[in-house]
Amino acid sequence: MANSMSKLVIAIDGPVGSGKSTVARRVARLLDYLYVDTGAMYRAVALKAQRQGIALDSNDEMTGLAAGAKIGVRLRGSRNGRGQSILLDGEDVSAAIRVVEVAEAASKIAVLPGVREVLVSVQRQAGAEGGVVMEGRDIGSVVFPGANLKIFLTAPVEVRARRRWKEYLRAGKTISFEEMINVVQERDRRDSERETSPLIRAADGVFIDSSAMESEEVARTIAMLARTKGGDPAPLG
Ligand code: DC
Secondary structure, eight states: OOOGGGOOEEEEEOOTTSSHHHHHHHHHHHHTOEEEEHHHHHHHHHHHHHHHTOOTTOHHHHHHHHHHOOEEEEESSOSSSSSEEEEETTEEOTTGGGSHHHHHHHHHHTTOHHHHHHHHHHHHHHHTTSOEEEEESSIIIIIOTTOSEEEEEEOOHHHHHHHHHHHHHHTTOOOOHHHHHHHHHHHHHHHHHOSSSOOOOOTTOEEEETTSSOHHHHHHHHHHHHHHTTOOOSOOO
C-alpha cells in the first residue's frame, strides 16, 4: 500500500548530454514513479513558435504562445517513462521536437522569463502529488526548491559532446566532432548564463559525474538515495 513517505519529488538537473533523460527514466522505472521531461516542454513551445513564424526573442509574443499551448503527456502502457508521447495541442510531437533546429530554438526561448513562468507552473502541477522524477535545468533550484532529493548530473564537455555526436550520426546527420563540441559549449553558455533560472547546482544537490558510471549504475545510486529519504521501501529489483 502506498504511503505518503513513498511519494517523493526527485529533481535531476544537468547540462546537455549529461545523460539526464536516460537516468531519470530509469530511476522512475526503478521506483515506479512518474517521469517528467521538462526539456520536452520547452521544445514543444519552440516547435509551435517555429510553425507560427513567431520571433523567438519576443518575450510578450512567446509568453502568450506558451500560455495558449496545451502541452501534455500521453502515457503508453505505463506511467513511468517506458513509453511517453509529448502532445502539443493534441498532436503527438514526440519525433518533431527531437530535431536539431527545435533544440536550438528551445534553448533560445528558454531565456524568456514569461515562457519560463508558464512552463514552471505546468511542471509544478505535474509534480504536485509527488512520486515523480523530473529532469531539466532548474528543477531543484526553481520548480521544486523543496524537492526531497536533488541530483546534479554532469560530465566533462568532451564526453557530453561525444554522446550527442553519436546520436546525431545515428540519426544520419553529418556534423564533425569539433563542431559538436562548439554546439554543446554554446548550449552550456546559454543555459548557464541566462538571467532567469540559469543551470546551477542547488546548494543541497548531489553532484554525480555520469562519465564515471554506466547510466544503470547512476540510476540505481539515485534510487538508493531516494530510499534513504523514505522513498518506496521495496527492495531493488
Ligand atoms: O534537455 P533538452 O535538450 O531537451 O532541453 C531543451 C532546452 O530547454 C535546453 O536548451 C534548455 C532548456 N530547458 C530549460 O531551460 N529548463 C528546463 N527545465 C529544461 C530545459
